Amino acid sequence: MAAAAATLSPADAEKLSKLKSDVASLNQISENEKSGFINLVTRYLSGEAQHVEWSKIQTPTDEVVVPYDSLASVPEDAAETRKLLDKLVVLKLNGGLGTTMGCTGPKSVIEVRNGLTFLDLIVTQIESLNAKYGCSVPLLLMNSFNTHDDTLKIVEKYANSKIEIHTFNQSQYPRLVVEDFRPLPSKGNTGKDAWYPPGHGDVFPSLKNSGKLDALLSQGKEYVFVANSDNLGAIVDLKILNHLIKNKNEYCMEVTPKTLADVKGGTLISYEGKVQLLEIAQVPDEHVNEFKSIEKFKIFNTNNLWVNLHAINRLVEKDALKMEIIPNPKEVDGVKVLQLETAAGAAIKFFDRAIGVNVPRSRFLPVKATSDLLLVQSDLYTLTDDGYVVRNPARANPANPSIDLGPEFKKVANFLSRFKSIPSIVELDSLKVTGDVWFGAGIVLKGKVTIAAKSGVKLEIPDGAVVANKEINGPEDI
Structure with a gap:
């Protein structure tokens, strides 16, 4: 930390000194959180290089x-499989709220299918x-201060399940006021929005x-499998x-082939003899289009990560995980603030024998x-008794249909109220819906479908309608 501080300008050194005394007096967070935050800010102020040298990038x-x-x-031997699984822990990242979808609690409690939630x-x-292999x-659920209380209540319903569930919180850091580089909680804002995970x-x-x-x-x-809960x-x-x-790999990132929908996703590169995650924020402006090309960068990070627990312990104790800092500007009550974040995928370069595995697209099915x-609620998927969401083999096209719903459908409650039942989309290529549109029951959509209600007009698609390769602007088009 001292080495980084040495590269600070006098003005930044003074900023940091004031910030340290402000942070020292914040009694809402632990000493670990205080030092973690100061560490991050110090690295940010010292302007650690975020860009990569483009000419040094190699395809892995x-x-x-x-x-x-x-x-x-894997051999069909149940005893061998049990040995493998007894070394494993599953960790779901559960810090996100379902706010973008109009929900107030943790996103993992949105109902996905048959009334069942992600959790x-x-x-x-x-x-x-565990039942199948006797393991x-x-x-583990990593919550944020935003989801902690709700999650504890929700987890109670699994009290009789045959599975150990542990929860822990990720750090809570104060948002920085851009104008004077002071923590927002030190300026009288004591609400939740003064903090961030x-x-x-x-x-x-x-x-x-x-x-x-x-x-x-x-x-x-020995190993933790980390993934987003959604x-x-x-x-x-x-x-x-x-x-x-x-193979004694300490870290593995699951990547999958990129489609046009994923062009902004981080990708794996070989760089100076190591495997490394390359995010769009690190790409020099003149190479952004190249980064987005599916020809050169064919894979992207699913954020399904497998990591050796002994290696995590070693690297955290040595304070060696200095992932690229992602500055995230926000506004709270008209005040411009900054939050500094890091991504778990960027840690790949610090682990020994780290690899990627290019997995089938079926392992990446997020609900954003x-x-x-x-x-996932349509006939494109079925739900097995084991809790797995499985793709319908009747779908010939390996890609999912592209779906673009207007703002009227953005919140889960509004979305659900506008469908009497979810349409059949096994033969759908694309769907675009704009305006005040309502769907009846038993509708079948095929090919390319566009439904655009005229401004101020309610457009209802009747029960049992079969819509194939059509543009619908009014009842006369159905």
Whole structure:
């Protein structure tokens, strides 16, 4: 930390000194959080290089980004499988609120299918795994201060389930006021919006600081599978786990082939002899279009990560995980603030024998908006008794239909009220809906469909309608 401080300008050094005394008096957060925050700000002020030298970027080989099909299959021996699974912990990132979809609590409690939430499905999946192999894979939920209280209440409903559930909080950092570089809570704002969780890169120190990491290591656990709680495709994969244990890989990022919808997603590169995550924020302006091209950068990060617990312990203790800082400007009550964040995927370069695995697209099924909810609630997917969301084999096209719903559908409650039942979309290529549109029951959509209600007019698609390759602007077009 002192080395970084040495590169500060006198003005920045003074800013930092004042900030330290402000932060020292914040009694809402722990000493670990205070030092973690000051560390991050110090690195930010010292202007650590965020850009990469474009000419040094190399495409990773199959040894670095391993094709999924080349992974050895796991022997059918239940005792061997149990041994593998007893080394595993599943950790879901549960710090996000469903605010973009109009929900107030944790996003993981949005109902996805058959009245079951993301969390219900996750618990069912791990219960089934434990029952099938007689193992004890625990579930960890990393909450933020935004989701902590609600999650504790929600988790009570699984009290009788045959699965150990642990929760811990990621760090809570004060937002920085841009104008004078002071913490927002020091200026009289004591509400929740004066604070922020510093991105999922914080999973590693928080796992250690919460005491959970030491507890897991003492139980003989070796690997943690980390994934977003809203990714329905992020299920335990024995082939990946087996490969990592055999090859002593400390870190594995699941990547998948990029489509035009994913052009902004981070990608894996080989850089100065190491595998590294390249995010769009690090790309020099003149190379952004190249970064977005599907030809040159063919894969992107799903944020499904497998990490060795001993390695996390070693690197956190050495304070070696200095991931790229992501500055995220916001506004609170008209005050411009800055929050500094890190991403867990950027930690890949600090681990030994780190790899990517190029997985099938089915392992990336996130629900970020109601358009994604439409996909997973439709006949494009079915739900198994084990809690897995499985794609309908009747769908010939390997890609999902592209769905673009207008603002009237943005909130989950509005979305659900506008569909009597979710239409059949197995043969749909694309759907674009704008205006005051309402769907009846038993509708079938095929090919390319555009439905645009005229301003101020309510447009109802009747029960049982079959709409194929059509543009609908009024009842006469149906």
